[in-house]
Amino acid sequence: xxxxxxxxxxxxxxxxxxxxxxxxxxLVVTTDxxxxxxxFPDGTSRYTAGWRSVGASLSDVAAMGAEATAAVAxxxxxxxxxxxxxxxxxxxxxxxEAVDAEYVGGDLDGHEEFTVATTAFGxxxxxxxxxxxxxxxxxxxxxxxxxxxxxxxxxxxGDTERGNELFRFEPRVAAGRGVAPHATAMMDSxxxxxxxxxxxxxASGCGFAIEADAIPVAPAVEEVADxxxxxxxxxxxxxxxxxxxxxxxxxxxxxxxxxxxxxxxRVGTVTESGVTMDGEALPDRGYTH
Amino acid sequence: xxxxxxxxxxxxxxxxxxxxxxxxxxLVVTTDxxxxxxxFPDGTSRYTAGWRSVGASLSDVAAMGAEATAAVAxxxxxxxxxxxxxxxxxxxxxxxEAVDAEYVGGDLDGHEEFTVATTAFGxxxxxxxxxxxxxxxxxxxxxxxxxxxxxxxxxxxGDTERGNELFRFEPRVAAGRGVAPHATAMMDSxxxxxxxxxxxxxASGCGFAIEADAIPVAPAVEEVADxxxxxxxxxxxxxxxxxxxxxxxxxxxxxxxxxxxxxxxRVGTVTESGVTMDGEALPDRGYTH
Numbered sequence: 001x002x003x004x005x006x007x008x009x010x011x012x013x014x015x016x017x018x019x020x021x022x023x024x025x026x027l028v029v030t031t032d033x034x035x036x037x038x039x040f041p042d043g044t045s046r047y048t049a050g051w052r053s054v055g056a057s058l059s060d061v062a063a064m065g066a067e068a069t070a071a072v073a074x075x076x077x078x079x080x081x082x083x084x085x086x087x088x089x090x091x092x093x094x095x096x097e098a099v100d101a102e103y104v105g106g107d108l109d110g111h112e113e114f115t116v117a118t119t120a121f122g123x124x125x126x127x128x129x130x131x132x133x134x135x136x137x138x139x140x141x142x143x144x145x146x147x148x149x150x151x152x153x154x155x156x157x158g159d160t161e162r163g164n165e166l167f168r169f170e171p172r173v174a175a176g177r178g179v180a181p182h183a184t185a186m187m188d189s190x191x192x193x194x195x196x197x198x199x200x201x202x203a204s205g206c207g208f209a210i211e212a213d214a215i216p217v218a219p220a221v222e223e224v225a226d227x228x229x230x231x232x233x234x235x236x237x238x239x240x241x242x243x244x245x246x247x248x249x250x251x252x253x254x255x256x257x258x259x260x261x262x263x264x265x266r267v268g269t270v271t272e273s274g275v276t277m278d279g280e281a282l283p284d285r286g287y288t289h
Numbered sequence: 290x291x292x293x294x295x296x297x298x299x300x301x302x303x304x305x306x307x308x309x310x311x312x313x314x315x316l317v318v319t320t321d322x323x324x325x326x327x328x329f330p331d332g333t334s335r336y337t338a339g340w341r342s343v344g345a346s347l348s349d350v351a352a353m354g355a356e357a358t359a360a361v362a363x364x365x366x367x368x369x370x371x372x373x374x375x376x377x378x379x380x381x382x383x384x385x386e387a388v389d390a391e392y393v394g395g396d397l398d399g400h401e402e403f404t405v406a407t408t409a410f411g412x413x414x415x416x417x418x419x420x421x422x423x424x425x426x427x428x429x430x431x432x433x434x435x436x437x438x439x440x441x442x443x444x445x446x447g448d449t450e451r452g453n454e455l456f457r458f459e460p461r462v463a464a465g466r467g468v469a470p471h472a473t474a475m476m477d478s479x480x481x482x483x484x485x486x487x488x489x490x491x492a493s494g495c496g497f498a499i500e501a502d503a504i505p506v507a508p509a510v511e512e513v514a515d516x517x518x519x520x521x522x523x524x525x526x527x528x529x530x531x532x533x534x535x536x537x538x539x540x541x542x543x544x545x546x547x548x549x550x551x552x553x554x555r556v557g558t559v560t561e562s563g564v565t566m567d568g569e570a571l572p573d574r575g576y577t578h
Contacts, residue, residue: 006369006397013378014394022393024359027316033363033398033406070313074322074406080295089302104311105303108295109322117322117363117406 018203019129020063020187021122027069029121030060036114041152043160044167046084049116050091051168056190057120058099058171059242063188064129065180066122068101068173073118076111088116091168099173122173126180130203133185133247137270139200139208140253142175142244143262145193146221146231149238153224166220172244178259179244182252192239192286193267197275200245210268210277236277239286307492308418309352309476310411316358318410319349325403330441332449333456335373338405339380340457345479346409347388347460348531352477353418354469355411357390357462362407365400380457388462411462415469419492422474422536426559428489428497429542431464431533432551434482435510435520438527442513455509461533467548468533471541481528481575482556486564489534499557499566525566528575 007018021028034040034053044052054071061068073092075085085108096103101120109115133139151166172188179186185204189196193215197208217235225231247270248256257264275282296307310317323329323342333341343360350357362381364374374397385392390409398404422428440455461477468475474493478485482504486497506524514520536559537545546553564571 001369001371001374003369003397003399006371006374010374010378010394010397013375013382014392018394022359022361024391024393027358027410029359029361029393029408029410031361031363031395031406031408033365033396033400033404035365035398035400037401038399069316070311070318072311072318072320072408074320076322076324076404080290080292082290082295085295085299086302089299093303102313103303104313104318105299105307106320107322108292108299109324110292110327111322111324111404112326112402113400115322115365115400115404117320119318119320119361119408121316121318121410 020060023127026123026125027121028061028064028066028124028127030057031119032056033117041155043155043163045164046087047091048164048167050088051095053116053118054092055095055169055171056242057118058101058173059188061120061122062171062173062176063186063244064124064127065176065186066124066127067177068099068120068122070102070104071096071118071120072104073106073116074109076109076115078112080108099171128180128183128186130185130187130200133200133204133206133270135206135270135272137184137247138250138253138266139247139268139270140264140266141216142172142260142264144216144218145241145243146235147218148240149234150218150220150224169242171242175260175262176244179246179256179264182248182256183246184248186244186246189241189243189245190239192237194236194282195239195284195286196245198284201275207271207273208268208275209271210282212278214267216263216265237286309349312416315412315414316410317350317353317355317413317416319346320408321345322404322406330444332444332452334453335376336380337453337456339377340384342405342407343381344384344458344460345531346407347390347462348477350409350411351460351462351465352475352533353413353416354465354475355413355416356466357388357409357411359391359393360385360407360409361393362395362405363398365398365404367401369397388460417469417472417475419474419476419489422489422493422495422559424495424559424561426473426536427539427542427555428536428557428559429553429555430505431461431549431553433505433507434530434532435524435527436507437529438523439507439509439513458531460531464549464551465533468535468545468553471537471545472535473537475533475535478530478532478534479528481526483525483571484573484575485534487573490564496560496562497557497564498560499571501567503556505552505554526575
């Protein structure tokens with residue numbers, strides 16, 4: 001059973017599961033586990049690991065259009081090294097500070113593999129779900145795509161400084177807050193744009209028609225991409241970017257863009273069914289965590 | 290650096306850390322990681338693992354005197370087996386139901402070792418910390434001690450059914466709610482009574498004088514203990530029992546006991562300094578997670 005099938009099993013049993021966050025009254029809550037072999041390439045600093053792990057959960061809070069309240073993290077490692085733990089905590093503190101959330105600690109666990117579990121929560125009285133997109137809506141993304149893919153290339157090339165820098169992203173909490181009042185559906189792009197669109201399509205019972213040229217590709221991708229097809233792979237399928245993908249009425253796009261502190265780019269239209277890019281089927285392929 | 294030294298490092302940097310839960314406005318939040326090699330003996334069912342993992346976090350919520358609101362869990366395992374995941378989720382749902390909390394899902398993570406990360410949160414406008422005990426107060430415990438130690442013996446003897454049954458504990462949320470208005474300090478006994486007393490002593494700047502005969506020992510311990518010294522080891526030092534240890538003015542003990550749906554037993558007195566049992570130093574020895 002692969003992870004997606006298993007997640008669907010969880011969704012069948014737990015009513016609150018299946019969106020970026022679970023909603024309990026006016027709270028939203030989300031939890032993630034990341035670990036060395038799949039999430040932290042060689043060269044990832046403990047500071048970056050703390051930033052990125054907590055950031056991933058804060059991104060889910062952002063995707064609900066919520067204010068970020070606080071986050072906790074469990075640090076599991078074979079040894080407890082004072083400098084590594086201190087650096088990890090600084091990363092957690094700094095990413096929380098970047099979105100006006102409070103980092104309130106967590107737990108330590110002796111663990112064979114470096115493993116981090118994070119939980120973030122936030123507050124909103126009007127959460128935005130994945131399920132509200134309607135044919136005719138515009139679909140937009142915040143910021144640029146492909147930054148984490150570019151980071152991985154940098155790590156592979158041994159440029160750990162640039163890799164770490166690209167790996168630390170700002171969770172789009174402020175953008176989510178600004179866009180939320182206009183949005184009909186929203187999620188983060190952690191599995192890549194293509195897979196995110198397929199997930200929104202499934203949740204909303206709609207399709208998407210995307211224009212390739214409209215996709216805002218991260219400058220860092222241009223530096224590492226090996227031709228246009230590689231460029232598209234990194235920007236559209238790789239994922240791990242933690243940008244927001246939101247749908248909204250065409251008439252609301254300008255107001256939403258104005259309310260977002262980062263660029264909000266219209267990349268296509270919500271359709272009745274099917275997910276296409278430039279008229280061709282866009283495969284549901286991306287990063288499975 | 291051992292786990293306790295590392296936790297103290299975290300406490301130096303993160304103001305909210307160091308109690309059973311972090312407190313953010315009227316929310317309390319706690320997170321834990323458990324894994325196969327150290328927390329789930331051979332024979333532990335996935336149902337029990339779900340119950341126990343989420344229960345451990347709910348116990349921390351109870352220790353603050355808070356209502357339990359909700360919990361999430363990450364399930365990390367080498368394979369995703371539908372029956373195992375379903376059983377795990379049932380355990381999470383049932384332990385939440387037992388304390389009127391909502392289980393709102395979580396995440397799945399492919400992981401070499403079976404690893405569970407849980408987060409629970411609750412609400413209270415009057416959290417009880419570890420730091421309020423005063424000399425002259427009584428110190429009490431809920432329920433009985435040694436149940437998890439007895440469970441481990443059962444697992445070791447191959448009696449997995451009884452082991453699993455003993456391993457599923459009811460988090461003391463209702464008792465915590467009842468006792469909280471009377472308590473000066475409270476924590477859960479997850480590291481064992483002895484270590485919990487040392488932790489309360491450090492946080493409150495006090496000592497404890499405990500009477501061995503007063504300690505409520507779980508009937509399951511009597512069944513497995515090999516003589517009085519083993520009996521004491523299992524009840525006082527082994528830990529993992531998730532009972533509450535609370536201090537309160539002597540005059541409040543009867544009212545607190547009445548407000549608790551489980552037995553609340555007075556086991557000793559808060560003193561100026563030192564932790565003793567029957568007048569002899571009680572070593573700060575217990576389970577280090």
